Amino acid sequence: MSPLDYGRLLMAVTLGFHSLFIILGVGLSAMMSIAELLGILKKRNEFSLMARRWSYGFSIMFGVGAASGTAVAFELYLLWPTFMNIATRVVALPFFLEVVFGFFPEAIFLPIYYYGWNRFSKPIYHWLASLPIVIGSALSGFLIVTVNSFMNTPAGFSYTMNAQGLITSVYNVNPIAAMFNPATPFETSHVVGATYVGTAFMIASIYAYRIIRGDRSNYNILAFKFAVVFGFISSALDGIAGSLSATFLSQYQPEKFAAMEELYRTQSYAFEKFFNYTIPVRGLMSFLADGRWNATMTGLDNFPASTWPDVPLVHAAFDLMSAFGFYFVIVSFAAIVAFSLLKRHISLVNLAYYAVLPSGPLAYLTFLLGWIVDEEGRQPWIIYNLMTVKQGFTTSYSAVPLLFFSFLTFYTLLTVITVYILQRYYKAHPLNKGDGSVYGGD
DSSP states (O other): OOHHHHHHHHHHHHHHHHHHHHHHHHHHHHHHHHHHHHHHHHTOHHHHHHHHHHHHHHHHHHHHHHHHHHHHHHHHHHHOHHHHHHHHHHSOHHHHHIIIIIIHHHHHHHHHHHHOTTSSSSHHHHHHTHHHHHHHHHHHHHHHHHHHHHHHSOOSOEEEEOTTSOEEEEESOOHHHHHTOTTHHHHHHHHHHHHHHHHHHHHHHHHHHHHHTTOOOHHHHHHHHHHHHHHHHHHHHHHHHHHHHHHHHHHHOHHHHHHHTTOOSOEESOOOEETTEEOSOTTHHHHHHHSOTTOEEOOGGGSOGGGOOOHHHHHHHHHHHHHHHHHHHHHHHHHHHHHHTSTTOHHHHHHHHHHHTTHHHHHHHHHHHHHHHHHHHHTTEEETTTEEHHHHSOSOGGGHHHHHHHHHHHHHHHHHHHHHHHHHHHHHSOGGGSSSOTTSOO
16 A cells, blocks of 8 residues: 555544544433433433443543544644644634633533532532533534534635645634634534434444343333434434535535535436435435526536546445434334334334344444545545645655554554443443432442
């Protein structure tokens, strides 16, 4: 492989690993906060117990995620120095704000939440400590994604470029405009929403597995129901956000949209294509993207072939992501119907557990597919229409293989350590230990 291939593969592997902490870091904080509030309002100890047990896992994932995120930052500076030279001068503000308003509130209030279950006069005061964690984690996700949005629709600066097409200087920098670029509202809402979807179905999948294995305790069943309801709401809302994002892409990144739809020829009344099957509804793609059946969709023939992304890969990733998105909405809705309206039909309720079981791994896969669409769909650009991936890459080619294997070793060890700590912790704290008094001792 070339040094550039090593660099791209390393970023793919490490971001794929770090994505797990992005998903759980944002989504799990919201779920444990809502669960605790439900426990207080409904006076149901099971909900409070969910929050307490999830807070243990969240604390571990937060610490490992911080280490993983730091490693990703080092990778960016070591592998993509030319890109980071532009990014740090134009769009550094989100990184600063993420530390101050995202990471710090989480780091301050997480120990209070974790150790404070028996240290507040009223449970509601303990629940209030979760709010900075929820807000901080969501802000972290939002602010970091604005940087990726900038890569898709760069804004907020002027530049000079030499005859070789390399940016030589930047000026008139407006960091607010760079952060709130045209893609920001669409990409941030879709990505942050996807973290809630991912967390909900990972949790639902775990409890479905426990129930199928025979542990039909009230706690497991209630946790499953809560996760499924949370998953249905978040997946339905994120589906809307995804649809709006696709409409945005058709206007601001038409090459990416054309690759997603495998649209080679510019045309009106465009047909929608799902994998290799063309849906026989004339103008369906045009209507979904523009709201008009006769809208003209820009195809790849409008752009030089040298700027085309890997069309089969982007199209397959987009269709898989969309298919799994529909699966999440349908299976969660069906499960809600089964355990609320058809609970007397035991076979249907059991079927719901099996239907939800694969949703956890699929949710993680769907999140990764979304990033494949985003990153591969922007190729060959690292900053859309301004800097190619090759231009942003390091010129210290000899160091790249060493960096590749060093970071790969680091993430392998981090994975093993994380799994070991989680397994050891939950084995040492079985469910029945905290079942009696959630707001008491350990």
